[in-house]
Amino acid sequence: MTDTHNALIESLVQLIEDKGLSLPTLPDVALQVRAIAENHDSSAHDLAAAIARDPAIAARLVQIANSPLYRGLAEITSLPQIVTRLGMRTISQLVVSITMQQSFRAHTPIIQQRMRRHWEYSTQVSALSQMLARKHRHLDPDQALLAGLTHAIGALPVYAIAEDLPKLMHHPELLDQLAGELQPRLGGQILHAWGFPEPLVDVVVKCQNLQRDHQGPPDYVDVVIVATLQARNDQASPENNWVGVPAAEKLGVDTGASPLADEMDEIMKAMLG
The missing domain is CATH 1.10.3210.10 (Hypothetical protein af1432)
Structure with missing residues (x-):
């Protein structure tokens, strides 16, 4: 390990210690979707309505639902159909995955x-x-x-x-x-x-x-x-x-x-x- 490497490691670690590790919070839509999915009294309609508030995420879920990961015999385009095909837990995990991309900025x-x-x-x-x-x-x-x-x-x-x-x-x-x-x-x-x-x-x-x-x-x-x-x-x-x-x-x-x-x-x- 070179002196430059050691010095940069020390600088980076010191910066993290000085500023603290600023952990981003999950976006509101991800938190809402996860809460609905974990509530046994929630319905597929409740989940579809929450997702519909974010058109970008809704469009991405349409793509994913019709990809080789989840594709059925027929193409689906409506959010209720997507929730039915994938299930509430899977939808919740996918929304978290999609929104993670937005959590760190450069x-x-x-x-x-x-x-x-x-x-x-x-x-x-x-x-x-x-x-x-x-x-x-x-x-x-x-x-x-x-x-x-x-x-x-x-x-x-x-x-x-x-x-x-x-x-x-x-x-x-x-x-x-x-x-x-x-x-x-x-x-x-x-x-x-x-x-x-x-x-x-x-x-x-x-x-x-x-x-x-x-x-x-x-x-x-x-x-x-x-x-x-x-x-x-x-x-x-x-x-x-x-x-x-x-x-x-x-x-x-x-x-x-x-x-x-x-x-x-x-x-x-x-x-x-």
């Missing part, structure tokens, strides 16, 4: 680019996670989708606060490295603050450990570990060495297999809007 091109790239990568991991979970009855595919989408969310506050460190802005590769190093701790704090379930917090904290092993069937951490490796499968990197990765063995996946390109493109388009 003002400089270099940070905007990295946040966009981060969101695209996380979206790919989320789609792969859902596909993997569908093959295991004890796993909820929609929970896996949200786990994939949030697994690296701790990198976003690092990118956001880095705008106050001009020296770090001149070392973008180092910035990416620092974001990766700090994302488990910061991501855990964010999900705790947002009231996410413990299994999703576990994913954020543990998914970088490719040698993680445990007793019992595969869990969401295993799913996201494999999904991240699949997402990077086209990159020549030592990170992509699958040999001896317990999660891959537990899930019984073909480590060289990739999802159909057309299907992934359609899913990405629907999720990213």
Whole structure:
């Protein structure tokens, strides 16, 4: 580790300590939708009415409902139909996922680019996670989708606060490295603050450990570990060495297999809007 690296780490950590980690709150529409979905007395009409107040989210849900993730025999366009097809819990998770993209803001091109790239990568991991979970009855595919989408969310506050460190802005590769190093701790704090379930917090904290092993069937951490490796499968990197990765063995996946390109493109388009 170079002196420059050490100095920038110290500067970044000091800045976080001085300013505090400003955790964004979930947008009102996400909080309203989640509250309705968790209320057993709520109806599909109640949920559809709440979503209709945000046309952008409503339009995105139409895209997602007709994507390979959830597509049925016929195309659907109305919110009540979408709630019926996907279910209230899934709708709630998707709205949270969509609004997370709006929770972190960047003002400089270099940070905007990295946040966009981060969101695209996380979206790919989320789609792969859902596909993997569908093959295991004890796993909820929609929970896996949200786990994939949030697994690296701790990198976003690092990118956001880095705008106050001009020296770090001149070392973008180092910035990416620092974001990766700090994302488990910061991501855990964010999900705790947002009231996410413990299994999703576990994913954020543990998914970088490719040698993680445990007793019992595969869990969401295993799913996201494999999904991240699949997402990077086209990159020549030592990170992509699958040999001896317990999660891959537990899930019984073909480590060289990739999802159909057309299907992934359609899913990405629907999720990213």
